[in-house]
Amino acid sequence: MIKSWLMALSLLITLLPWQAHALLTIEITGGSEAALPIAVVPFGNEGFAAPEDISEVIRNDLASSGRFAPLPKGDLISSPHDKSEINFKDWRLLRSEGLLVGKVSSVDGETYQVQFQLFDVYKSQQLIGKRYQVPASGLRRLAHQISDLIYQTLTGEVGVFSTRLAFVSVVNTPAGQKRYALQVSDADGANPRSVLQSKQPILSPSWSPDGERLSYVSFENGKAEVFVQEMRSGRRDSVAAFKGLNSAPSWSPDGKKLALTLSKAGNPEIYVLELASGKLSRVTHNSQAIDTEAVWMPNGRELLFTSDRGGRPQIYKVSADGGRASRVTFEGRYNASADISADGRFMTMVHGLNGKYYIAVQDLDSGAVQVLTETGQDESPSFAPNSRNILYATEQNGKGILAAVSVDGRIHQRLGESGSDVREPAWSPIRK
Amino acid sequence: MNKSLIENIIAGSYALILHIGLISLFVMGMESKSEPIAVLPQVDIVKATAISEDSVLAEMVRQQEHEQKQLRAEQDRQEKVEQKLLETQQELARKEREYLEQQEQAKIQQQQRELVAKQEQDKIQQLEQQRKVEEERKQQAEVDRKVAEQRKQKAEQERLVEEERKQQVAQERRVAEEKKRLAEADRQAEERRKSEAEQAAKLAEEQKRKAEAERLAAEKRQVEEERKAQIAEADRLLQESLANEQREQEVRRVGGVVQQYMSIISQRVTRYWIKPANATKGLQAILRVSLLPGGDVKQVTIVKSSSNAIFDRSAESAVYKAAPFSLPTDPKAMAKFRDFQFSFKPE
16 A cells, blocks of 8 residues: 555656656747648629629739639638638648638629628638628729738738739730820739820839829820829829930839939939929939939938949939939849839849849848849839839730739749730839 | 998098087988988889880880889898998997097096187087088088989980980881881772772773773664665665666657657648748747647647737647647657647747
8 A cells, every 4th residue: 555655656756857847849940931821712692793703803812922822712622601601620621721701792783792701710710801882893902902901911911912003005006006005903913994095105104102193204295204193183294304315203202202314414314303393403413324213212312223334234322412322233234223122121123144134132231132033034123012022024925014023032923914015014002 | 422421421530420420410311301302203204204005115114113123122222221320320429439438537627628618619610620521521412412413314314315215216116117007008098099999990991891892882883874874875876776767768768759759740830830921030939739639739829929910820820730740659758748839930
């Protein structure tokens, strides 16, 4: 009796160190950077069929971002439309982290009610859920908004599916003439609509920080002039029509100024135009070289621009008030057409290499340059407002197309409809 | 002394002797009266010293008695001599008286006057002579007395010396005896003391021996106990080390199994963890996970949030997606995975 009790005691003492020990901790440091698996269940439809397949738009948005891996439709084991219909255990087997369900029902012929719910499959928890009532014409835009919400909920970052792209399309008429159009599309390139058409070339569209205005260069008057156009009203003003070249407009972060390239003094130089007063101030003074394609740093005090003052085009930085410029790019013989991420961490530019031109990104802190594209005919890079993707123009089958690449170079996507010839893209800011 | 006195007396003229005798009788009668007085103290002295309990002293008394006897014998003799002398004197006086009576009778008349004158003168002369004689006698007596005295003194002195010597001897003997006695006593005392000391020493020795023996015994006992304790301790240590070794082996074994499964689980979770793109370095989420016996997740709690909800959720999802975990069959090793933690910390 006592012996067994003693044995039990000694066993207890033996085991005590185990008990006293800190909990076993397993370190996880790796992890994959794979796209997040998500199940997007086609939304239920009640009443009149909706003119847009909202869940399909969302599915494409999420897939196009590269951050999500929607399950193939064939893998979906059931089609629940609200929580009561979900058996989470089943969805867990598919290893899908998120589950999106929803339904669209027609209120009347023109109005639809849309509701969605996003669930955490493993915790059987709703992460976000909303209900909307929109006209049929607003369904697509609503789908992008829902994509933004899902993106933000699952990644913690701002979604850019509701932003727009501005670009220039060129159409060859049967009469052998070229028609230029300034177009604005959804962020996925879909739903393009022309905001300006011209027989003369249109170049360098630039979004105002509030996304309400576009500035661009139009040759409609026989020479390069800079215009500012309001998106809602369509009203447009020529803001720079000086003698010589008027080009490469770029909005200051506060939306009050434009940086421009003017050659009114004989040589292309960088100027800053105060829109309200029309006051113009010259930034660069280098009559031997071309200074152009200025963009504002997020701090609104400095400009990056392209200059061949060193013999070959390189990116330089200069104070918006003028003064001495400093060289920013040192890698490669050709660096031009810079754009800056909204967070100020990265600069993207066209990087020439062996006679080919690629989109590259440079870490402004370390100076490290990474070439992101492979096509070799890439131009006009423009950062997405979430600083995560870069929109650029490239060529495919002799025609200009739009493409996007993630800032880490991992995710590539083709934007817009095939068949059109597009160039000079600019990613809009997030709609306020 | 007495002899010279007698000779002196014989040598004197009859007349003179008569006168002297008369005077002597007178004087001696006076003197004889004082004689015993002079002797008595001697006896007293002897008697005074005769007090002794000792046999020696008895002997002394005997001697003294003997001396006294002798003295008495001497006195008797002297008295006889004196008696004889007196008798002789009386005879002489009688003859003289006869002669004188014859002569005197004849002459008495004739000489009566002359005698009277002459007697007067003679008487003066005689007186003078008598005085002189008396003086001389006195002197002689004095001398004699002195001599006697001296003799007596000498004898006394000698006696005293002897006495003293004897006393001294006795004293010495006594002293010696006392000394001896004392020495004996001392010896005895010493012996006793010695004996006692010996006894005490013996006792002390015995006690010491005993104490030593006890000490040795105690020491031995202690040594024995220590030895036993050491053996017990060594045994215990051996047992303990064996137990420890077993335990350590067990711990190592279990630890090895645990490590192996930690690695398996880590790989599995890593494979399923889709790190958020904005999972910047420095983010860390600690998740506490309790598993069901089959390896399914019972519960996941975020113990330490990365303060990035997306990051936290990605970690949670990774754990859920990785489940069920394969767990060791060893119960001890398995126990470690009943409740444990994941630390998600991108590098």
